[in-house]
Amino acid sequence: MKIRAAVATDAKWISDMIRSLSHFFLVSPEGKGAEAFFKSINEESVRRYIEAQNFACYVAEIDEEAAGVVAIRDYKHLFHLFVLPKYQGRGVGRQLWAHVQREAIENGNKGQFTVNASLNAIPVYLAFGFTAAGEVVESHSVSFLPMRMLPTKDSDFV
Helix, strand or coil, X not given: CEEEEXXXXXXXXXXXXXXXXXXXXXXXCCCCCXXXXXXXXXXXXXHHHHHCCCEEEEEEEECCEEEEEEEEECCCEEEEEEECHHHCCCCHHHHHHHHHHHHHHHCCCCCCEXXXXXXXXXXXXXXXXXXXXXXXXXXXXXXXXXXXXXXXXXXXXX
């Protein structure tokens, strides 16, 4: 697997992938009320955060095919972590997380991270070392659990 920096031309693929997986975290399977969320992941919005100074965004490729994406904001908030279903369970998400976690620490993060975890992904984030930081939230017809990771003595790197 290769992890590379996302570029503007990845925006459509990233947008389409997140939209294809949105049924896992939408309150309404039809997406009713999620218009603001869909706008936040449209191609233009994704392109903006790929190019933003306060985001780091990477794509995982397997055999030259895009398999997953990770984006971190301000080197502390895990903004996106998505892996195509055919690549799930193969360590792609863990490697993407490890990549941005290392980069964040290299850029001054002391090991404290946050994420708004979709409910189906909570076990993954627990395995990464995150813990719940509140109750389940429904916003713009999206359900998620705010989670955080606090620094520990041995958490310099994954």
